[in-house]
Amino acid sequence: MKELIVLSGKGGTGKTSLTASFAKLAERPVIADCDVDAADLHLVLAPTLRERHEFFSGHEAQIMPEVCCNCGVCLPECRFDAIMEPAPEAGHDTYWIDATACEGCGVCLEACPMDSIDFPERRCGEWMISDTACGPLVHARLGIAAENSGKLVTTVRQQARRLAEAGNHPLIIVDGPPGIGCPVIASVTGASHVLVVTEPSVSGEHDMERVLGLTAHFGIPTSICVNKWDINPSMCERIEAKARKAGAQIAGRIRYDTSVTQAQIQERAVIDSDAPCAEDIRAVWTALGLQ
Amino acid sequence: MTAALDPSFGRAKNFIVYDLQTQDFTLISNTQNLNAAQGAGIQAAQTIAKAGAAALITGHCGPKAFRVLEAAGVKVYNTDVPTIAEALARYKAGELTEANAANVEGHWV
Amino acid sequence: MILAVASGKGGTGKTSISVNLARVLDAPIQLLDCDVEEPNAHLFLTAAPSSEEEITIGVPKIDAERCNACNKCVEFCQFNALASVGKAPMLFPELCHGCGGCMLVCPNNAIREERYRIGSVTTRQAGLITLKSGCLDVGVSLASTLVHAVKERRNPSTTAILDAPPGTACPAVATLRGADFAVLVTEPTPFGLNDLKLAVDTVRELKLAFGVVINRAGIGDDRVRHYCEAEGIPLLLELPDDRRIAEAYSRGELIVDALPEYRSHFERLWQAIDNESTKQRGMPYRAGVAR
Structure with missing residues (x-):
């Protein structure tokens, strides 16, 4: 069984939209939303709730x-x-x-x-298992001002793994949390592959370098793709050069495409819409070579 | 003994303490530790030390747990075999090598 | 007076709004980058660091002579930072929160504190803007503690803009607590709306005066605007979607410098914050006395 973690460093690079498309392209995946601060995957995958569990951690x-x-x-x-x-x-x-x-x-x-x-024990949030058209989805929600999303991330991944083993699913696709802190570390340890989705900006570059430092530290095979690459082609090249130097593969480029938002509004994955960038996403998926 | 060997140490559900002389074994629960917000490996290592074990066979042991086990004089052996019985058989046959450092990086919890 | 700029979701333009707001003010202003996992505000201001201060917490140092291995400290520690193996306990400083409890419970006076580094606060001066950036060391999890350290370095005699980390977890709440006004930045998309609702729940829980900025207006739909109307939340500014803004941002340039026609948008935003602050708190934002 393989496990792909999609990360971004900074937020808003299109990580969740890309994950949703991968969920559609993959064959019999289990999907896990570990972006527990701002879990959005459920907005595109139209889940039907199967189970809900409270999550406690620490005391107050x-x-x-x-x-x-x-x-x-x-x-x-x-x-x-x-x-x-x-x-x-x-x-x-x-x-x-x-x-x-x-x-x-x-x-x-x-x-x-x-x-x-x-x-008493502190209630930090809840985690859920739902069914979607692509496969089972494990997702979670962190309470306001709750801490320790790293532990919640671990719970979500363990549940996804359990479902994958029980149902003989060949692949787990994880929408990872932003940043490089404890939740991100909890989301990558032991994974088979990490994809970093970045954008051609000074912030995107800065944050990608921090994430690549982390995946190198853990020795996890890592690819990157630059989303909205044509916003700044020379920055895109600079980022790709830095990624190569850090030992990452380049999985492709995705063009700036306003129809990504339209797909989101229609609650559809980009890959199911007629968005021009859908072919770029397919190419990235093929380049990852996971199935 | 035919049960699967959990690849992680700190958040494994149970530990089996096996007496090589009498071939008796006891089960120690680690469920309380499954819920530790952080430092599960450290707690588990103390449990192993308290149980009086001389050696630990596990899938992955992080650096913090390793430090505790080292201080307590518990030897650590890593293996990826699927069951407890097989892990034990390999240990008895001298096929496991002693770890001299943690084999997984600690998560930065 | 303290203005916090926050968002439920990453990548909505929080840092961009903060830096541009600071730039258009014709008075000395402080910008505190509280996004300590991914501090990015300095990428948009050309100013060399003028000082870097090390941030530490107090972790226990156990005197092995005095310690009788009673284990009271080990049992007390909620964070599993101390381990006992028969002798004086071992310390894992990376897990310590610096609460001081072990010192309190030690019956033998065997524990004193020593300093342990968790990150830094760097100060830069760019024109009228004093930027203080918190940066958490890689591998440390005490983001909220570092946020407090950044906030403690605020000069109470001038206005401060706080660039908050995304999300609604601990570090974001640590930034928002005690602010006089919160600006929530969102995008007019389903993801943006979902995450805005979480941010609104948070500022309401904290009982803060607040308003919303819609960034990249025009890319999506009207649901954010309708939500704000229905909830009686003031819309402070809509910044239109403009590819030139994305391009300027990608190069690390300020919107108001690269595209001067947008200066008036940010001046209007200050005005709107002032008006809303007067309405919600009974005092204008800038005329208020320092706390």
């Missing part, structure tokens, strides 16, 4: 107002400025904890002389 501190004696001992101990002073006008008669700032370290529990702080 909560002051129980009926026990708190308002001594304030906890306040200076918190290094994340998560403990707030009483604000009766806002309904907080005692000290309280801003859940969006709490790191879940547990220092306040240690400091509190009244044992007034509860420490």
Whole structure:
């Protein structure tokens, strides 16, 4: 079984649109949306929900107002400025904890002389399995101000792998998260191939280099493709030269094409529309040589 | 013993502790660790050390877990065989080589 | 006063809007690049770094003489940064959040703190713009901590624009918390709308005054505009889709420098922010007193 991860470094390079087209072109794939911050793949693949699971990770501190004696001992101990002073006008008669700032370290529990702080598991989001016309889709949604999407990414990949093994699917296609942080690392470890979708701009170049550094570090075979390459042909060449130097393959170029957005509006994959760039996408898919 | 060998260490579901002399084995659960937000390998390595094992056979062991195991004097052997029984057979036959460094990069969690 | 520029989805033009907004103001202004995983604002301003400050957290240093291997610190650590193998615990500084809890629980006074580098903040001066860019070291996961470090280096006597990381996870929320006004940048596409809704949920949760900028207006449909109307969200600016903007951006040029006819768009955006700030917070944005 092979696993292709589609990454971009910076956002907005067309990674999700491309992934959706690959999902259509591939033979019996399992699809995983690991872009859990801004999961958009479901908007194009028209999924029917099969299962939904809550996702917990870490803990969060909560002051129980009926026990708190308002001594304030906890306040200076918190290094994340998560403990707030009483604000009766806002309904907080005692000290309280801003859940969006709490790191879940547990220092306040240690400091509190009244044992007034509860420490439940933190609900970080949910993950789902759905059916689409292309195959099963594992996707997720991260709660507001939730952390640790790396762990959620791992969960999504594990579920995709389980489905692929059970159903004898030859390929998993993963829409990866942006950036180069923990979620991205969680999305590439152990993958068979990474495709970096970039664009011919100074930001695209900068971020692609950071991503290629990462995939080289993990020793994962990597290809790149430049989307909207004709916006700046000389920058496109510069990027391709840098990618080659970093040991990546060039999987092709995709032209700037406004009908990509039209396909999105019609909730269709680009490959199913009459967009001129569809042939470029097919060529990139063939160049990847995964099936 | 015919169960599949999980290729990952830190987030493996269970560990089997096998006594080479008596051929007895016990199962240690690692499920609590499956949910660790970070540092699952470190926790798992402590579990192995506490169980008193002298050697660990696993698919992939990251650098942090390796550091803990090394400090605890647990030898690490990597293998990609599919089942526990086969991994054990290879170990007994002296066909596994001892790892002297972690074989996967830690994810930067 | 603090203006945060954010978006649910990457690649909508957040950095572009931030930098151009800063450029058209005829007064000293600070631009804080809080997108610490992929800081890009400096690519659009020609200015050499004037200083680089190392950002550190306090991680435990255990005195093996005093430690009696009681393991209280290991059991306390929520982040699995300490491991016990019978002797004094081992530390994995890359997992430490710097909460100080281990020091607090140690009964033998065996723990003191030492500094551990997580990234840097670089300052540049480009005309009236003081740019401070946070950059997270590769392999470190404490993006929110670095965001706080960037924000702490704000000079409270002048206006600050915060370029937020994309998404609605921790680092984005760390940037938005405490802002006086949030500008949410989106695209008129289904992906843009989906991610805008998540961003709106976030700023509402944080109780921030906010408005929306539609970038690349004309490429998609009217659903974003209808959504804003239905929700009573002010539309601050629509920046038209113009291939020349994409080309200027690809070369690392500012829109207002390369295409002066767009200067008035950004001046109008300041005006709209001022008006909305007055309406939603009872005080104009720029006339406000520093906090």
